[in-house]
Structure formats: structure tokens, C-alpha cells
Amino acid sequence: MAKTPIKKYDIQSLIDEKWESDAKPYLSSNIGASSIGCPCQRSTFLSFRWASPIENFKGQMLRLFDVGTREEDIMVDNLKNIGFDIRYTGKDQLKMQIAPHVICRPDGVIFNGIPDIDEYPVNFEMKTMNRSNFEKLEKQGLRNSKPEYYDQAQCEMYGENTELETEVKCTLFVALCKDDSRIYAEIIDANPDYMELILKRARNIVFGNSLPEEYSIDPEFSVCKYCSNSVFCHVTHETTEINCRTCAWSKPEENSTWTCRVYPGSPIPYDAQKKGCPCHSFNPLLVPYKVNNDKPKKWHIAYEKSDGTIVYNGYKGVPSKLLKESMIEEKVDDNANPLDITFD
Numbered sequence: 001m002a003k004t005p006i007k008k009y010d011i012q013s014l015i016d017e018k019w020e021s022d023a024k025p026y027l028s029s030n031i032g033a034s035s036i037g038c039p040c041q042r043s044t045f046l047s048f049r050w051a052s053p054i055e056n057f058k059g060q061m062l063r064l065f066d067v068g069t070r071e072e073d074i075m076v077d078n079l080k081n082i083g084f085d086i087r088y089t090g091k092d093q094l095k096m097q098i099a100p101h102v103i104c105r106p107d108g109v110i111f112n113g114i115p116d117i118d119e120y121p122v123n124f125e126m127k128t129m130n131r132s133n134f135e136k137l138e139k140q141g142l143r144n145s146k147p148e149y150y151d152q153a154q155c156e157m158y159g160e161n162t163e164l165e166t167e168v169k170c171t172l173f174v175a176l177c178k179d180d181s182r183i184y185a186e187i188i189d190a191n192p193d194y195m196e197l198i199l200k201r202a203r204n205i206v207f208g209n210s211l212p213e214e215y216s217i218d219p220e221f222s223v224c225k226y227c228s229n230s231v232f233c234h235v236t237h238e239t240t241e242i243n244c245r246t247c248a249w250s251k252p253e254e255n256s257t258w259t260c261r262v263y264p265g266s267p268i269p270y271d272a273q274k275k276g277c278p279c280h281s282f283n284p285l286l287v288p289y290k291v292n293n294d295k296p297k298k299w300h301i302a303y304e305k306s307d308g309t310i311v312y313n314g315y316k317g318v319p320s321k322l323l324k325e326s327m328i329e330e331k332v333d334d335n336a337n338p339l340d341i342t343f344d
Helices: 011-022 041-048 059-081 131-140 147-163 192-207 230-236 270-275 320-326
Strands: 085-087 096-099 102-104 108-112 122-129 170-177 183-189 250-252 258-260 300-304 310-314
Touching (some): 041 192, 041 230, 059 122, 096 147, 122 131, 122 147, 131 170, 131 183, 147 170, 147 183, 310 320
Parallel strands (some): 122 170
Antiparallel strands (some): 085 108, 096 102, 170 183, 250 258, 300 310
16 A cells, blocks of 8 residues: 655745844944853954844744743743742843943842852852753853853843842852753852953943954854854955944943044934944044054045055045955054054
């Protein structure tokens, strides 16, 4: 008797196409707490300055992100079911600014119910992980296996101290294995001394006038392989993104705004930052060209070609979108300080 043919139907492509069409790629105006803990400070530096194209995730990945968000809600329900008094979850999450341009949003705050914990409130943070990362977490603990999440927990406790007007001394960190629903939990103690180092690192990323070192010279290294800034570090050493944050004339301020030295006055609105203006000159840290500071010209960057001729990038000079065509590419010394520019 002949077997009945299997009638497969590709519903995934229809679902994924819908997710992709509904997706709204977004440039974050701030640095999230987990990004501050990223092992590669250069990656955070570049992302904060919108130096790489926005990632357009495939539908399957977007669905995976959504599952992670839903699992957080499920975990909160599970904690409530075993007697935890957990608040500020889901849409009611706290949003706290802990440093200029740095924010954090903990998954919740626990006010009672954790066995063997006497001091409240307790910060709550949850992540979902694949089997490999989950088992590494089980063996090594959070700080050794996922230092960026350890740093995130420190930032959240630091922010809650002010937001809740009380001392938050620990975090309940929970991880869910996506392969088999195993649950890992760890108590993370607040570390004020280490938090001071995190805040210094944050300031270096936000206000630094030098490009942080690349984390690895190997593009296949785990930190680099899936990084949105990998092409900049390992291939081009150049941004092609034209916006206010890649421009030499803008700068981040202590009050978490961006201002412009060409048009001083009010902060640059978020939507305007994304568009840039005709005065755009590439920040020399973000392109591989040599700056000639001996030939200044107001509101231009004097880039020197390998034959010694000067290309002025800026208003009524060479527009940023045409700069690459006017230059002979050459990698310049990363240790130089190209932002030491004479503006007058």
C-alpha cells in the first residue's frame, strides 16, 4: 500500500515576513546597563555613536526575542505563585538613569518571600539562555560566565538605591535554559567599589576622545563574530553612517543631551540627530584618514591624502557621503589623537 505523501506547508516564512514588516529598527538614545558591561568597550563606544548600520533582524530572531520577553512574564508569575512579593515588572518596570547617557531597567524588585533573605528590597533580573551558556553559568557563576550581566545587576542596584530611597544589597538573578526549561538562580551581592569602576568605564565610553582598543584581532572570536560593529573593527575601520553622532562637531553633554558646535544653543532633538545636516564632518576617530591640524579651516576637517594633498570634509567642502571617493584609503595610527583639532 502506497504511503500517503506528507503535505508540508511553509507557514514559517509567512509568519517571519509579518514580523519583519512590523519591525521598527531603533537607534537607542542611551547606553543600556548590560552594554556598559560588554567585554568590548569599543563596541559600546561605536554603538553609542551610531557608527554602524541598524541591524535588521530576521523574523526568526525577532520571534526569539519575543519568547525571551514572554518568559520573563511567566517567571514573574511563577515567583508570585511561590509567595514572592515582586513589583515593578513588565510595563511597570523602573527606568533609571545612573550616569550621563546610561540607563537601566531591572526586570523587577522583590519586597518579600525569598527563603533565607532577611533584607529587602532585592533587585530581580532574568535572562534566557541556550544549553551551552546555561551550563557554563552553572559551572562558573554569573560574574565569570556572563560578566556583562553581573555589571548590569550592579548598575540596577545602584540606581534603585536612589529611586527607592533605600539600600538594595543584593540581586536575585535567574536564568532559564531554552532547551529544557531548567532554572538557575544566584544571589549577587552589591559591590560598591566595583560599581565605581563601572561608572568610570561609562564616562570613558561616553566622553572619551580616543577609540577604545578592539577586543580581539580575530573576527571569528566569539565576542566579535556576532557583533554589529565587527565590520568596522575587522574590515573597513570606517563608518559610512551620516548622523549627528558620527559628526566631529557634536558632543554628548553631562545632562544626557547632544549639542552642536556649529549651531550652539538648544540640545539636538533625537529625530534631528538621526538625519544630520549639510555641515556634517566625520569624526576622525571613525574614519581611517590622517588629519592635518596644520591646515585648519573653520567647520571643516582637513584630511590628508597619502600624496600630501588636503581634502576638506565639511560644509561647502567635500560632503561626507563623497569623502571616501576623494581619499586614498590608509589605516592611520590608532594611538594618534585626531580630535585635537583647531576649530577657529
